[in-house]
Amino acid sequence: MREVAAPPGERRLRADLLNARRRSSASLAWRRFGRHRAAQVGLGVVIVFGLLALFASLVAPHSPTEADLSLRLAPASRGHWLGMDQQGRDLLSRIIHGGRTSMLIGLIAVGVAAGIGIPLGAVSGARGGWLGQVLMGLVDVFLSFPAILVAILIVALAGPGLRNAMIAIGISQMPAYARLMRAEVIRLRGETFVEAAEALGLPGWRILVRHILPNAAGPLIIQSTLNLAGAILSAAYLGFLGLGAQPPTPEWGAMLSDGRTYLRTAPHVAIYPGLAVMLVVLGFNLFGDGLRDALDPRATRR
């Protein structure tokens, strides 16, 4: 059948419709996010903690390491809003600086996880065959163990410290990315635009990077936001076990662990750092939930 050329007016109309649809998919996501009150609260919490971490030395009222032994375990007062820790250091300042450590661990760990997991999943999904099987088998080895134990095991073996903690948490989160990316590649491989790119004779890596990756961005971003929450939680767990950042670097998990000894006499030393962990993780979780609702067109508003 011969295609009849559409009159100019209709062509313009079609173009308008097309543009309208394109414009609305982004603005629709934005509007959906805008309706999501809880997600905005989450984003707000994340931004506040992010700014506090970024400008810690400007915002913190005192030094995080300077100790005044006469004020050991002192409760909250006018000069020290959250009281003092077991060495007479200002708890609020230590929490603000500790946020820096936690955020840093979280960001780098997620970077490590995505940096290993996404290529692994992409290759496995694109190539299939024995290579894909072997790569996924490798990922399954890490999945045969609770994630937090993978992280603990790696740091405990490699030696405690900030750097090892970041790498360990990253590796423990890597399987999630590999799995997700593999599923996305397999899903998108059958799409027409990928077939078109293949027909054009584009090299495989280019199709992966330029055509498949951008289309998988939504799920990957959602995964990363939720992983950030998990990474910060894991960082606190490692710190609590003495495997994360080492003293005198202020770190929430380690602060909690120190405060444990004084739970009976000075509970504030343990309560506030834990509250900080919970608030940040809550913020990222809320934000991630909202992002999922906004970016995932399949998800109906519930």
Place this chain on the structure above:
Amino acid sequence: MRRYLTRRVAVAVPTLLAVTVLIFVAMRVVPGDPAVLLAGDFATPETVQALRAKWGLDRSLPVQYGVFFRNLLRGDLGTSIVSDLPVRDEILQRFRVTIILAVCAIAVALVIGFSAGIAGATRPYTAWDYGSMATALVGVSTPIFWSGMLLILVFAVRLGWLPSGGADAWQGYVLPAVSLGFFAAGVIARQTRSAMLDVLRQDYVRTARAKGVRESRVNAHHALRNALIPVATIVGLEFGRMLGGAVLTETVFSLPGLGSFLIVSIAKRDYPVVQGIVLWIALAFVMINVLVDVLYAVLDPRIRYA
């Protein structure tokens, strides 16, 4: 079904083998020698050498692994370098504590998670819903050790109702189980709510209502039963994850479980014990996941595995 089960177990075997190789090599590659650690600071090189020979650490890596693997096939995990006791006995004794903790915790998680999830789904977009979902979100965001400490502070220190730790009596398990279960409760509540909302939109639910079935019966008989299928998966996964969370709970509440044992054994480079625990946990974790898949098929007769 049986063929599916056989295949799942068969696939798990190479994974577990890879786990043993990985942990075996990793332990020996990192710095730290159990012989040096155990011999003490003033030991002569001869003493250290004798200790190394005693545990076969002077042999080559493949030979060491061969010995380990041969014993493993006989169900023998070796002898602890630190305590000189069979690793299997050491593990089983502590695994009892961990598994009691995990079972109690999952019970807590189920009760809280189901109640909150059902409350939310049956009255969506009301104060009930928002309240229970806010609780669930706090649950998944609260560090396990922090909730543990708050519980100790309130129920052990202030009120004095329950002990702050120890596995001597059942009371010692209450606070750890609540603390560990609260986290999973959040996940289960969210999953239950969304699964039930999905089901409540189905035609057969409308049919049931149309023919005059009471709302409580629709919820319990038609909606919940079908919503349970995806929830069962999550519950199984959460149970597996508790083996990891137990490490933290055991540390906070000073319970002599497998998790705290693992951490101590790594520090002392007790190779046989660490290998044993890692293999044991991986085995338990993988088996739980297989069971979850089987349960899925049992709960949902529509699913057929080739």
